[in-house]
Amino acid sequence: MKTVKYAVVFCLVFLNQVKGDDDDAEVADNVENYIWNIFNGENGGYEPPNNCKGEFMTCETRNASVVYTRWGRSDCTPDTSDLVYSGYIGGGHYTHGGGGTNALCLPETPEYDNGLISSGSGRSLIYGAELQTSDYSPLAGLHDKDAVCAVCLAQGRSTSMMIPAKRTCPQGWTKEYEGLLMGSYYTHKGGHEYLCVDSNPEVRPGSAPDLNGFLLYPAVGVCGSSLACPPYVDYAELSCVVCTW
Template sequence: MKFFKYTVVFCLVFLNQAKGDDDDAADNVKNYIWNIFGGDGGNLPPNDCKGEFMTCETRNASVVYTHWGRTDCTPDTSDVIYTGYIGGGQYSHSGGGTNALCLPETPEYNNGLIASGNQRSLVYGAEIQSDDYLPWKDIYQNDPLCAVCLAQGRSTSLMIPAKRTCPQGWTKEYEGLLMGNRHDHPGGHEYLCVDLNPEVRPGSAPNHNGFLLFPAVGVCGSSLACPPYVHRNELPCVVCTW
């Protein structure tokens, strides 16, 4: 019995030392020994998790982000989960949700739930309000599309306003135009990063209003730092993953 106890203590001390050692050359062997006792059969890891931006924690991770304004995802880095239409609360309503929705192209309804009465939160389709933004003048009043994307091997996503590039080590999913509700409309909502080359629903040019998207601009003369910001210049944006 004493021999067994001493053997266990020796193994624990050895394994603890192996687990905490930073010697790169021996890492795989030490992990192999450790994992035998950890229960995975001693399988060697597919890589040593020593990459500059890849860690053991993020190697098998994934993150979801929405590609506003497009029905595709970044080639070679992300997969499409589903595509649909941008929607949200009506621009003049003071109630309802404030977040944007990517509504699937093929909704599924519970036939046992029948809507009646006015005690409801109302969801409207989105329209691009770009009549005085020349690059998008031809899609004014059109309904923008969206895609929900899965980025594998990354664990977080980030939308950065007023930038077109991602921080070092991050993956650029797409860049776009920062958009929100008009400043004097009561139905405020979150800012979206809408792709610079937006797709719209065919035949959606007629004006129905609803969830409206206007280009966002910086306002100098307030607390905004000018320079470097420029008064009433449209603000870009970029979506990055890590």
């Protein structure tokens, strides 16, 4: 039996090598999965890539990975994902009508190309982000502090999603983190997307208060509109969760 297992391992290694050829990749994947599922017993001996032993997965899933941003933290959940880089949240100014409406996770150590730097006024302006939580008691101590972020890699998973107004993920999904849904103030000219900011946020050390820029406010549901109330509650802060599959 050991001889058979050694032969199987050799075949699996060989199949991994031929996957570089696009014409052979699909056939190799199918044969590898077939052999692996036959011999994947309690003492199978062969471990496929990305730690998928003991579970039937396609080759595409085993080799997949997905990147997501953890807003409000400079680290990733260690038992579910790896840190790619950490940085600071940035975006357009809350009083500006132009510029981007998306949030950016700006790296801590930017790299500039001197050949692309020039003087001029026709530019898109990016500002740092501040938490606006003076009247939100759970995070009142972080009001006007600079918000941080982390870009995370979840291996063995192929997609991610943020679910507003939930704290749990659907069955079969992996919970990366939960938090508070935050967006721009409703009367500000410079509106931007909603972010799921970690429920235990960090801020940039030494950040100066009240410099404004890209501002993040807790988001609430408003009843009396077309929002379903109940189950939604008027002016109750909305939670959020980020999940991977």
